[in-house]
Amino acid sequence: MEVNFRKIDIDAYDEDVLLETELYDADPRAPSQVIEETKAKAVAVRSSLNKGDITGALVTILDNPPYGPGVDEAKNLTLQTLVTVLNSTKSSDIPNVVKSLPLESQDILMKYLYKGMAMPGWGDVSGSVLLGWHEKLTEVAGTGSIVRAMTDRRLV
Amino acid sequence: MSAPEVYNISQGPITGHAFNADRTQVAVSLNSNDVQILSRSGNDWNTTETLAEHDKIITSIDWAPNSNRIVTSSQDRNAYVWQQTPDPQTGRTIWKPTLVLLRINRAATFVRWSPFEDKFAVASGARAIAICSFDPDNDWWVSRLLKKPIRSTVLTVDWHPNNVLLAAGSADMKARVFSAYIKDVDKRPAGSVWGEKLPFNTICGEYTSPSGGWVHAVGFSPSGDVLAFASHDSTISIVYPGGPAIYTIRSNSLPYVTLTWTAEEALVAAGHDCQPVLFTGNASGWKAAGSLDDTSAPKSAGGARSGFGGASPVGRLNSAAFNTFRNADSRGLGSPGGANSGGSGDTELFTVHQNTITSVRPYEGGPGAVTKVSTSGVDGKLVIWNVSPVGALTAKLNAVRIQ
Helix, strand or coil: CCCHHHHCCHHHHCCCCCCHHHHCCCCCCCHHHHHHHHHHHHHHHHHHHHCCCHHHHHHHHHCCCCCCCCCHHHHHHHHHHHHHHHHCCCCCCHHHHHHHCCHHHHHHHHHHHHHHHCCCCCCCCCHHHHHHHHHHHHHHHHHHHHHHHHHCCCCC | CCCCEEEECCCCCCCEEEECCCCCEEEEECCCCEEEEEEEECCEEEEEEEEECCCCCEEEEEEECCCCEEEEEECCCCEEEEEEEECCCCCCEEEEEEEECCCCCCCEEEEEECCCCCEEEEEECCCCEEEEEEECCCCEEEEEEECCCCCCCEEEEEECCCCCEEEEEECCCCEEEEECCCCCCCCCCCCECCECCCCCCCEEEEECCCCCCCEEEEEECCCCCCEEEEECCCEEEEEECCCCEEEEEECCCCCEEEEEEEECCEEEEEECCCCCEEEEEECCEEEEEEECCCCCCCCCCCCCCCCCCCCCCCHHHCEHHHHHHHHHHHHCCCCCCCCCCCHHHHHCECCCCCCCEEEEEEEECCCCCCCEEEEEECCCEEEEEECCCHHHHHCCCCCCCCC
16 A cells, blocks of 8 residues: 655645744844854853852853754854853752752753753763752752743754 | 632543533533533532533533523534523423534634623634624624634633733744624724724734743733733743733743633632642732642541651642652652552642642632632542632742742
8 A cells, every 4th residue: 555645744735834933033143143152151151160150150151042043053062061060060069059040040951951861972961960950950940940941942 | 718619520620610600500521522510509519401512522611691601612613602592392491502603624622702792702723713703694603713823723712801802822832912803793992002993803912931832821800901821831921011011920830721810910820730829910020929729738638648758849749659759769668558658648639639720710709809719620620719818828838939
């Protein structure tokens, strides 16, 4: 029996199809601007880390993160920078750092934790470090933050 | 605060509930093709009538208090208006269905009478809302469709008190305000914060929560000047169109799927968290005031919980089952049902509702002064709650995050 018709992408023939990009507001920044900002943030994060200011480093890197299509380089750099911060934090410091983050940053941090867990072995990503942060973050921000990480279409 | 009235209606889910004007009867659908009308006798609700005409699952019910008509919507793409008339043969009063020509090709998902009860709105999966009005010449209900710019299934609607504006929440993550003005039915509405000229299908506003999510519930404030919506990102957003300001309250628990305003500065929302939560605020800011439920202890007598957990801050994880597994994990205590567990209460949540609340509606008090609300949900319970003054609740503010 002919079953190839099942593989036809019927959405391609639907003029009224709902596109992923219609579900969120596009980033107003140009891709080149995003990568510039991300590089500047990576530098700022390093200097914060040298001063031992973990919260400051996290707030910096989690502010206005790159999302949407065409900014993969900036996304990777952000994740890499964030993972450096996460890995260099003593586990006993995590609860206080998480508590001192603004609500918006907590939700964005949750998004990156899930992104990191989806990429085991990428760069310096360590599953056990991410799970430790995830546990502490969930205690503070609740399941609501996890739900927001799942619903938000502004993928980081 | 007095305890809520709890009625166990069914073992399975209650799709929706609608009380009649004097609250002596309630129409419910128990996840089936039929509507049951339950009448109150003492502390019980007994089925007195079954409305059977739909041939797929019913999705929503609304009972018009003044004209005493019921409207139902179903996955069979139809809506029926039910009216009490004498049976020509027996003379008994029966509920007679009238089919509504909806002209939609997907399931009808939600239905609500307009405040003047001369129109109703049916939300649907066909990316459209059918605004239905009665055509006396042909003796049937006709519909006009609100289509643009809806991009996905409409999940919920709510009428503005002026009988013309309609708010809708949709799976394309937007809450919108439309004009549902029908020339033959409505008088020209006075201008409001939503606009001055309002021909049919005018878009008066389009809003979304910052983190997206399907919009499960929408509601106009009693004055109609403020809009609230709940979306699947566990937030409630309150829109002041004149402001222009949108306040988004992030919950640290699971998403809300239904809401109702109790006063101009207060609303009750409920959902996957299994407990109704009161929110209060005004044009300068909003916050969660507290839960209407007392979640500090299990509700049934047999559900004594094991002595360790205490109230977990993590919303719905606050259950005996969760504590059993946590004890097994952290203390090496035995398997579920072991020495210290509470027998039958093992999976009991500490909330009155034992599963998602799918509908919250005003029960007592007029618009703007609601003193009691009713909820129904997936656990088959119908519960009537006192909406107490804010002061009594603030003390119970339990792990509800405020922004």
